[in-house]
Amino acid sequence: MKKAIFLAALMLAATPALAQSGDNLEIIHHPNYDKSVFMPFSPAIKVKSGKMLWLAGGTALPVYHDHPHKREQVLQYLSNDLEAQVRRTMDGIMETLKAAGASPKDVVHVFIFRTRPRIGDIGRSSAVVNSYFAPYKHKPATTNMAVLELGEPEQLVEIQVVAMVDN
Amino acid sequence: MKKAIFLAALMLAATPALAQSGDNLEIIHHPNYDKSVFMPFSPAIKVKSGKMLWLAGGTALPVYHDHPHKREQVLQYLSNDLEAQVRRTMDGIMETLKAAGASPKDVVHVFIFRTRPRIGDIGRSSAVVNSYFAPYKHKPATTNMAVLELGEPEQLVEIQVVAMVDN
């Protein structure tokens, strides 16, 4: 199952694609690095140009949601399914990027904050996040961890993104 | 009580104010977003100009404090009161911003790291943080979570800020 996700990601990455990491970005690799190793993220990204775009931490709630959080929204959107929450979170981030004129290929760094970690969750969350960048053959620099609690006990993931947009 | 804090924040935001988000920043909103929803933070901020200012994580201890931490300082400043710790932390951040020639309205992103989370703490911490920006009608992009432990077991909050200052 996990293998299937990774294979799917690899296949996506292998499909002929015109798009790739945005023109404002330079992917940094170590000299003579081992290309046989599957890396779901870039070790570092250098920003060559553009304007910085800083997103608030995104969640599986709609980007615009009431504060304090409404209990019925929490129950509706924060289902006990990590991958579903990651997908909803990334959908919201994609909307925000688009609103700013940015593309997934412009993303520099992604913080993935999870809760209630289970063995394999890092790979599961990472595979869903990466699927949003794979069509652009882009791999943001990423930092992925489990924290104690996010905005609500039911919230399984929060994702915070920095991107560069054209001048 | 919680409602009172939010109402106070709303009233502050509603008072006629000349000041607003700094000239270096552009607040990003989704097209046709629901303005009836109370959002204490901006979904994203685009940096148009200026120089980046990166603050160290701030705490309720004085910005300049001994290392290793002195037990008497921990007991003096890290009282078991989240809102008091957030206020002290933000006071220190305001001092540092001022030292760099930056204003609260120049803040791009705020990480709020809490510990020992209780129901409602996200709103309580957020309300205090926002009160520092409300006079400028400014809402930084924000990411708010609970981690396992900060610098000391008594530390309830750490806040890390990125801002833009004029060239």
Next chain:
Amino acid sequence: MKKAIFLAALMLAATPALAQSGDNLEIIHHPNYDKSVFMPFSPAIKVKSGKMLWLAGGTALPVYHDHPHKREQVLQYLSNDLEAQVRRTMDGIMETLKAAGASPKDVVHVFIFRTRPRIGDIGRSSAVVNSYFAPYKHKPATTNMAVLELGEPEQLVEIQVVAMVDN
């Protein structure tokens, strides 16, 4: 023991050194701050020039490692020794900085995420991290905390760095 680490760090900082914080950076201090206080980090750093370099969270695993993580690599590199893991992590970060043409003195901000916190771990991790910058008399802005879990239960530290490189 802890004292010895701090004394060593102080001595390093006191040795005559030609190098110091990179030309792209301006260290921000409060006016009339208390210089008698030992601060292992800068309260804030202003970026004057250069291009932003954003690293992925580094771990004690080799920078290029298989995904999903291989159990034998986890056991080989993620030994139950915080300082050893911090050292390996910083070694990897130094390699990545070098690959991007950056130096330790170009580092703006360091996030240190630890797990399984013990009293004193913040100082222990901080001392090792600082030893990489001390030869340059450089102190990045730093945020240091314990989270619930990193990529593997055995992983004790993850470090995420932002630096500026020359144009």
